Amino acid sequence: MTELAQVSVTALKGVGEAMAEKLARVGLENLQDVLFHLPLRYQDRTRVVPIGALRPGQDAVIEGVVSGADVSMGKRRSLLVRLGDGSGSLSLRFYHFSNAQKEALKRGTHLRCYGEARPGASGLEIYHPEYRVLTGEEDIPVEQNLTPIYPTTEGLTQQRLRQLSQQALDLLGPRSLPDWLPLELAREHQLAPLDEAIRYLHRPPPDADLEELAVGHHWAQHRLAFEELLTHQLSQQRLRESLRAQRAPALPQARDLPVRYLDNLGFAPTGAQRRVGAEIAYDLSQPEPMLRLVQGDVGAGKTVVAALAALQALEAGYQVALMAPTEILAEQHFITFQRWLEPLGIEVAWLAGKLKGKARVSALERIAAGAPMVVGTHALFQPEVQFARLALVIIDEQHRFGVQQRLALRQKGVGGTMCPHQLIMTATPIPRTLAMSAYADLDTSVLDELPPGRTPVNTVLVVDSRRPEVVERVRAACAEGRQAYWVCTLIEESEELTCQAAQSTFEELTLALGELRVGLIHGRMKPVEKAEVMALFKAAELQLLVATTVIEVGVDVPNSSLMIIENPERLGLAQLHQLRGRVGRGSAASHCVLLYHPPLSQIGRERLGIMRETNDGFVIAEKDLQLRGPGEMLGTRQTGLLQFKVADLMRDADLLPAVRDAAQELIQRWPGHVTPLLERWLRHGQQYGQV
Template sequence: MTELAAVPVTALKGVGAAMQEKLTKVGLENLQDVLFHLPLRYQDRTRIVPIGSLRPGQDAVVEGTVTGADIAMGKRRSLLVRLNDGTGTLSLRFYHFSNAQKEGLKRGTHLRCYGEVRPGSSGLEIYHPEYRALSGETQIAVEQTLTPIYPTTEGLTQQRLRQLSELALARLGPHSLPDWLPEELAKEYQLGPLAEAIRYLHRPPADADIEELAEGRHWAQHRLAFEELLTHQLSLQRLRESVRAQQAPQLPVASKLPAQFLHNLGFEPTGAQKRVGAEIAYDLAQDEPMLRLVQGDVGSGKTVVAAFAALQALEAGYQVALMAPTEILAEQHFINFSKWLQPLGLEVAWLAGKLKGKARAAALEQIASGAPMVVGTHALFQDEVKFHKLALVIIDEQHRFGVQQRLALRKKGVDARLCPHQLIMTATPIPRTLAMSAYADLDTSILDELPPGRTPVNTVLIADSRRIEVIERVRTACNEGRQAYWVCTLIEESEELTCQAAETTFEDLAAALGGLNVGLIHGRMKPAEKAAIMDQFKQGALQLLVATTVIEVGVDVPNASLMIIENPERLGLAQLHQLRGRVGRGSAASHCVLLYHPPLSQLGRERLGIMRETCDGFLIAEKDLEIRGPGEMLGTRQTGLLQFKVADLMRDADLLPAVRDASMSLLQQWPQHVSPLLDRWLRHGQQYGQV
């Protein structure tokens, strides 16, 4: 029997070139793809529900006789059809209708219809139901299975996807869909048969527990979630192996430069910084590339740890590149590293997208001829950037970079032969569940101690009706010699509108706080303008800085002790935590005011309550993951990796330890099963380790 992976969709009845193109858009090229394109949810059309027992919010099939059809004139003209089945009356409302449709729904017509029941002005209503007229005595059977609702794209109807899955299911035999999970593994982890799980999920029987399916607790979902998570794990293990198989420059543990650096630093590193520094130093001395993720809460001193790692490579005579996602953060690093390394006689080069013409040519020349330390944005990835002897790449805020970009760095190593070591830093603590799945290719170190002298930030929730009080609070703080931030968050996800809102807020606050120097910074300003404003704020020439979330990471002004965040309910918890981390960097007691717009939803209240209760980034990250899910939390990182079809990282977190063990067994004992699994689940995502 032919394997379904080898049968193109064009083999199905009714799939011509135009339909094939639409199917390719959603990644359906062969019959295996069609079977793994699983429903998002289900509708129960297996029984007719008496109108008298309907409840708002229910999806139901009802049958009855039309007792009236009138055009109702409200805000919008609509056709209102009354349907009665002897147990009660229901209204069907159509906003888009033709005369022919109105004629077809006249009094006395017998109808069967399906839709969501809502409370309306005439009692319970269904808007735009699916319906068909029933004639005479012919009995039309109800559906025998739950009705699947598939992920779709323009021009692909549910009806069409159901037909295709029906045709593919008809060809599903014992050998047409190989089960790549060996029998021993399936037994060990109590996983049911693959073909049975697929059949069940496309057409659950009428007595299926629709709630269990909605919550993803059914054994068939469990079986496929396990295989999907396993495949992602294998993909990352492959990536890790392919990087580890490369040769890296061996960098002996340094002594001279770190001792000088420590002497100039003026403070003693924390125990956590020393511990993580030692883990990194050991990795750098090996001849295989380091792949280490350093997680540290806001202000735990990751940059100092990065500096120690850089000195180990520099003392061995190699180059180091440090990359940050935004120019404002990259510039911050450039200033810090220049301040630290120049006294040691080490030159620091700078490269960002904004460098043009002669300045750019000069920077490229400086890098190619061996400037020891290079700091920049992702402009460092570009082909024309040639390094002299690159041994270590430090990436800040990794979740903003894709894995593919990280892999491109390989080509930048010594003679394009030795792979640089990679140190990845993030101030967005990553919950364990995510670290085990999305970051399985990395070793992890955690900085879990704050340097002495950092003060916890006191967070309060205040409704925006008390805005004037808050402005007065800012005035008082600034008059006492401290500085403040006022953050305007995204409005309708439009950068342009946010910048306009920030400009308006800036004008209002400058007028209300006459006598204080107020600055403005937002994403549409030129980098030089942003840098100039930040510099004025740092020097204390500005008392209040109105900003969009561009100041989220890396901005360090110890004298700033008050932060106001407008509409905090629009931001994720991790982002709020990052913003709040801009204050509390000095010895003054610091405050963060979350200026929300009431009424807050239940969820909004819960989220902002978490911010008020804790400053622990890891706890906040766990809560954020529970509330928002992984895709959003990781930003753009590995988006290909986290668009799961069946699995859900929060719901299936308990499977991850077993998935990890199973991936190891599979790689060791059944390596020939790995590629077919990657092909089945990840052919259209990025297949890491295939680069």
């Protein structure tokens, strides 16, 4: 029997070239694709419900006799048909109707309808129901199964998708759709056969638990979610193996530069920094590429750990590249590394997208000639950037870069043959559930200790009608010699949004706080202008900095102890936590004021409540994941990672440990099953890690 993965959709009745194109738009190219295109939800058309038993919001099949049909001239002209069945009556309302339709729905007509009952002007109403006239001679059966509602695209009706899935289901069997989970493995994890699960999800029986299906906890969904998560694990394992199989320069432990660096630093590293530093140093001394993710909460000192790693490569005579996602953060790293490395006699080069003309040519030449330390934005990925001896790449805030970009660095290693070691840093703590799935190809280290002298930030919620009091609070803090941030979430005045714009806030605060020196920084300023303002703020030449969220990561001004965030309800938890992390970096008691605009939505209230309760980035990340979902947290909407068809990382988090074990077992005992699984689930360019 032919495998359904080998049979084109054009083999189905009613699928010509035009229909095949529409199906390709939703990723359906063969019959296996059709079977894995699962319903989003279901309608129950398996029984006729008495009209008297209908509840508002219920989708149902009803039957009755028309007692009248009139054109109503309300706000919009509509046809109102009264239908009764002895238990009660309701109205069918049609906004789009013809005279012929009105005639066909005359008094005494017997109808069967399907639709959603809603409260209306005349009791319950169904808008534009599906209906058919019953003549009374034929017995029209109701549906035998729940009716599936599929994800669709323009020009593809539910009716057509049901017909196509039925044709594919007629050909479904264990031989036409091989089950790549070995029986032993399926039994161990209590998983049903694949063909049974798929048949059930396309055509659930009338007694199926709709609620269980709606929340995704049904055994049939569980079976497919397990296989899909398993496939993502296998894909990442394969990526990891392919990277590990490459050679990387083995960098001996450095003896000289780290000692001199730490002597100049002015403070001793924390225990956590020493521990993580040792893990990295060991990885770098191996001949295969390091792939390590360092997670550290805001202010845990990841940059010091990155510098120690860089010095190991530099002392061995190699190049290091450090990349950050934004110009402002990249510039800060550049300034920091210049300050740290130039006293050790090490040159630091700079490359960003905005670097043009002669300056750009000169930077490219220096990098190609072997400039030891190179700092920049994602411009470092560009093909014309050639390194002489690149041995280590440090990526800050990895979730802002696509996985493909990270892998593109492989080509930039020593002589194009050796793969650089990769150190990835993030100040967005990643919940364990995500780390186990999204970053399964990386080793993880956690900086779980803040440097001494850091103070927890006290967070308060203040309604924006008390704005004048907050302005006075800023005046008082600055009078005591402290500095403050005032963060706005938009740049220009906007009619439809209540957000205060940075420009007008800057003008208003400059007027209100005449004795203070106020600065302004936002994303539309030139990098040079931003750098100048930041330098003035750092040097305490400015007391108050009005800014947009460009200061979210990396800005370090220990003397700033007060932050006002306007309209915090517009930001995600991770972003709020990052912003708050700009204060509390010195020894003074620090405060963060969330100046919100009522009324708050349910999610807005939850978010701000969490910010008030905790300073722990990991707690905040778990909550953020619950509120927003994984795609947004990882910034993966644009990278194609984790676009699950059936699985849901939050809902199925409890499956992940078993999935990891199953992946190991499959690789060891049934390696021949790995490729067919990857082809089944990840064929459409989503094979994580394939460049």
